[in-house]
Amino acid sequence: xxNFLTTLKYSIINSFAINKLRKKDDTTKFSFPKILLLIVLAxxxxxxxxxxxxxxGFTFNEANQPExxxxxxxxxxxxxxxxxxxxxxxxxxxxxxxxxxxxxLPIKQNTIVLTKITYLxxxxxxxxxxxxxxxxxxxxIFIPTNAIYWVFSILTFFIGPFLPVAVSVLxxxxxxxxxxxxxxxxxxxxxxxxxxxTFIMVISFMSSMVEEDPTSxxxxxxxxxxxxxxxxxxxxxxxxxxxxxxxxxxxIPFVLFTRxxxxxxxxxxxxxxxxxxxxxxxxxxxxxKSQGFTLIKKELRxxxxxxxxxxxxxxxxxxxxxxxxxxxxxxxxxxxxxxxxFSSFPYLGAIVVSAIVFSLGITSTTASSISIEGxxxxxxxxxxxxxxxxxxxxxxxxxxxxxxxIIINTVIAIxxxxxxxxxxxxxxxxxxxxxIFMSYLGLLVNLKxxxxxxxxxxxAVKQSLSVLVTMxxxxxxxxxxxVLAILIVQNTKKLxxxxxxxxxxxxxxxxxxxxxxxxxxxxLYKKLVI
Amino acid sequence: xxxxxxxxxxxxxxxxxxxxxxxEIKPGEIFAFIGHNGxxxxxxxxxxxxxxxxxxGDIFIDNHSIKEEPIYCKSIIAYIPDNPDLYEQLTGIQYxxxxxxxxxxxxxQRNADIGKYSRMFEIEKNLADLISSxxxxxxxxxxxxSALARRPKLLxxxxxxxxxxxxxxxxxxxxxxxxxxxxxxIFFSTHVLEVAEKLCDKVAIIKNGKIIAFxxxxxxxxxxxxxxxxLETANE
Numbered sequence: 001x002x003n004f005l006t007t008l009k010y011s012i013i014n015s016f017a018i019n020k021l022r023k024k025d026d027t028t029k030f031s032f033p034k035i036l037l038l039i040v041l042a043x044x045x046x047x048x049x050x051x052x053x054x055x056x057g058f059t060f061n062e063a064n065q066p067e068x069x070x071x072x073x074x075x076x077x078x079x080x081x082x083x084x085x086x087x088x089x090x091x092x093x094x095x096x097x098x099x100x101x102x103x104x105l106p107i108k109q110n111t112i113v114l115t116k117i118t119y120l121x122x123x124x125x126x127x128x129x130x131x132x133x134x135x136x137x138x139x140x141i142f143i144p145t146n147a148i149y150w151v152f153s154i155l156t157f158f159i160g161p162f163l164p165v166a167v168s169v170l171x172x173x174x175x176x177x178x179x180x181x182x183x184x185x186x187x188x189x190x191x192x193x194x195x196x197x198t199f200i201m202v203i204s205f206m207s208s209m210v211e212e213d214p215t216s217x218x219x220x221x222x223x224x225x226x227x228x229x230x231x232x233x234x235x236x237x238x239x240x241x242x243x244x245x246x247x248x249x250x251x252i253p254f255v256l257f258t259r260x261x262x263x264x265x266x267x268x269x270x271x272x273x274x275x276x277x278x279x280x281x282x283x284x285x286x287x288x289k290s291q292g293f294t295l296i297k298k299e300l301r302x303x304x305x306x307x308x309x310x311x312x313x314x315x316x317x318x319x320x321x322x323x324x325x326x327x328x329x330x331x332x333x334x335x336x337x338x339x340x341x342f343s344s345f346p347y348l349g350a351i352v353v354s355a356i357v358f359s360l361g362i363t364s365t366t367a368s369s370i371s372i373e374g375x376x377x378x379x380x381x382x383x384x385x386x387x388x389x390x391x392x393x394x395x396x397x398x399x400x401x402x403x404x405x406i407i408i409n410t411v412i413a414i415x416x417x418x419x420x421x422x423x424x425x426x427x428x429x430x431x432x433x434x435x436i437f438m439s440y441l442g443l444l445v446n447l448k449x450x451x452x453x454x455x456x457x458x459x460a461v462k463q464s465l466s467v468l469v470t471m472x473x474x475x476x477x478x479x480x481x482x483v484l485a486i487l488i489v490q491n492t493k494k495l496x497x498x499x500x501x502x503x504x505x506x507x508x509x510x511x512x513x514x515x516x517x518x519x520x521x522x523x524l525y526k527k528l529v530i
Numbered sequence: 531x532x533x534x535x536x537x538x539x540x541x542x543x544x545x546x547x548x549x550x551x552x553x554e555i556k557p558g559e560i561f562a563f564i565g566h567n568g569x570x571x572x573x574x575x576x577x578x579x580x581x582x583x584x585x586x587g588d589i590f591i592d593n594h595s596i597k598e599e600p601i602y603c604k605s606i607i608a609y610i611p612d613n614p615d616l617y618e619q620l621t622g623i624q625y626x627x628x629x630x631x632x633x634x635x636x637x638x639q640r641n642a643d644i645g646k647y648s649r650m651f652e653i654e655k656n657l658a659d660l661i662s663s664x665x666x667x668x669x670x671x672x673x674x675x676s677a678l679a680r681r682p683k684l685l686x687x688x689x690x691x692x693x694x695x696x697x698x699x700x701x702x703x704x705x706x707x708x709x710x711x712x713x714x715x716i717f718f719s720t721h722v723l724e725v726a727e728k729l730c731d732k733v734a735i736i737k738n739g740k741i742i743a744f745x746x747x748x749x750x751x752x753x754x755x756x757x758x759x760x761l762e763t764a765n766e
Contacts, residue, residue: 003632006628006631006632007628007632010617010620010624010625010628011617013617013619013620013624014617014618014619014620015619017619018619019619019620019621019624019660020619027621027658027659027660028658097615098615098617099581100576100581100611100615101614101615101616101617103580103581104579104580104581104604104607104609105604105629105632105633106600106601106602106604106605106632106633107601107604107632108601266580266581266583267583270582270583453618453619453662
């Protein structure tokens with residue numbers, strides 16, 4: 001087996017933690033129940049994806065534009081691919097823990113880079129298989145297709161991720177050259193990536209306009225991704241020349257950037273690894289701070305020193321603000337189209353509250369705050385600090401990053417919407433209470449499902465069971481709040497009661513989670529072993 | 531076997547981590563590289579094994595430049611860092627197979643050496659377990675087995691005795707001697723000066739990136755102990 005295949009094989013086994021599927025008592029054999037569970041989970045995820053995309057296809061078909069689903073599938077896949085690869089590429093290519101190991105082996109730099117990029121491609125193929133494959137199948141349900149369609153569709157599946165990966169890899173490389181020159185490296189990385197994420201999120205949100213005018217939506221997206229999306233779309237529909245453009249525009253940058261990175265991989269990594277040491281500290285009188293203050297300071301440093309942690313957890317609060325702004329811009333015309341007067345629409349405040357709560361339910365810094373300690377967890381565990389104090393430090397971080405967004409959301413709402421005082425109060429207090437709930441919930445779940453052996457922060461934040469469970473519970477709770485509020489409004493016609501009902505419900509579940517954290521959570525913490 | 535000529539390494543905006551360093555190790559020699567924390571030991575080691583780019587000077591392994599022919603050089607080196615970052619989600623045996631595949635170690639040698647050293651270091655029974663479940667010492671032992679199984683001409687070790695139990699430390703020293711008798715060279719950094727004194731043919735003391743003493747063990751320490759010499763030079 002070539003070095004490329006050998007390295008890729010072990011990299012996949014390691015990164016996807018395939019050995020976790022083995023039996024606990026006999027690690028030489030795979031566990032059938034674990035594999036079955038994985039298959040069931042995969043079927044569920046794929047079925048949900050198909051159902052969701054079918055709904056889009058159905059909507060487009062009703063509007064006599066079923067072909068839009070294909071374009072949407074291509075562009076959504078490329079966007080998702082770009083979003084996920086950009087946030088991963090820097091950490092994966094230039095700050096990876098296996099750099100020393102791989103570089104000390106007699107493997108060409110090009111081969112190492114190719115292995116890493118192939119791994120990124122595999123991740124992208126999973127994304128494409130979740131969005132693009134259902135789209136081409138659902139397209140074929142609504143529109144008659146021929147063999148050429150399937151050949152080009154499948155070719156697009158394999159070529160589609162090339163450009164997003166190439167762009168992400170190039171950006172990661174540029175960052176690796178620029179960032180070490182700055183004093184505030186992490187801040188630059190965070191701001192740059194936040195800009196990209198906001199840009200991608202705003203574009204994605206235009207999908208809310210799909211039902212109004214699918215054509216303008218696709219046009220606006222295609223104007224941004226014209227080079228790939230539209231060419232691939234027209235190519236699959238039979239325009240060979242445009243398909244050739246798509247192939248060239250995807251393959252050439254991919255090959256070019258992979259070669260460039262392969263050539264300068266060691267240099268770029270050396271720059272990244274080069275710590276500037278000033279060695280000019282002079283001993284000064286040191287101040288004494290309280291345990292609580294010190295813990296919060298430590299948590300803040302840990303959080304902001306990890307761009308991946310920040311980027312992946314700030315998405316929810318950031319999304320809430322984007323949603324409030326977009327609601328302010330788009331809701332008026334939507335309601336006007338439906339014959340509803342925007343200024344006299346009584347449930348406007350409730351919609352804003354719902355959008356914010358929904359966004360905040362996506363993330364919580366606390367859901368990975370224990371796992372992310374990794375091998376340094378012994379420092380906390382061996383320190384003479386009560387578990388409660390440690391919990392408070394971690395919860396504080398989630399509030400520090402979320403509460404400013406809640407305040408900003410309230411201020412934006414005051415300027416954009418003409419609401420009652422109670423609406424403004426609820427736009428502030430319901431999300432605030434919900435954030436407190438999510439903070440305690442995330443921590444409790446992480447204490448239940450801790451893992452200290454993640455290779456990097458990205459995996460702890462993105463791929464941990466604890467984060468998935470927290471998101472799942474958050475999603476269920478948000479749904480219950482919505483249903484509860486709708487039922488109250490339907491039965492009483494009083495929005496105030498719906499607000500109160502939602503507030504009380506969150507208050508009750510928050511009290512339960514707080515109690516659980518202080519009783520069960522403390523016990524779980526004491527049992528934790530690295 | 532190893533020739534370093536005027537090696538200098540400057541980190542961005544920082545001082546020189548390694549300053550005009552030159553030294554030579556012949557086949558069959560055990561070489562100790564000592565110095566206080568931050569003196570430049572790890573920077574030198576990482577440059578030797580080709581995982582750190584350097585601006586000035588050159589490093590030759592078996593008369594081949596690590597800059598010009600990195601693949602050849604790496605194919606005859608085995609490097610173990612002070613805190614080996616192994617693939618934690620692989621089992622021990624998977625990791626050993628991975629390294630042996632990369633170094634194209636044949637089946638007989640692979641089975642014989644992995645069997646021999648895993649029994650010697652008493653981790654044979656743990657080879658099917660995930661590396662993430664290993665202690666620091668076990669990871670160190672696994673990294674050592676992976677290095678020994680490839681029968682390198684130059685073994686580069688950064689603090690090899692940290693985390694090893696006394697029995698394993700003794701065995702490592704015996705293996706090092708055995709390797710040198712077969713013509714391999716060993717370059718290792720250590721803070722355990724007694725071990726360096728007893729084990730090594732040559733020694734270098736590095737301070738602020740510069741070599742301040744280099745030669746055979748007898749030449750460097752004279753009538754004194756290595757510890758005395760080190761403390762004297764460190765305090766100068």
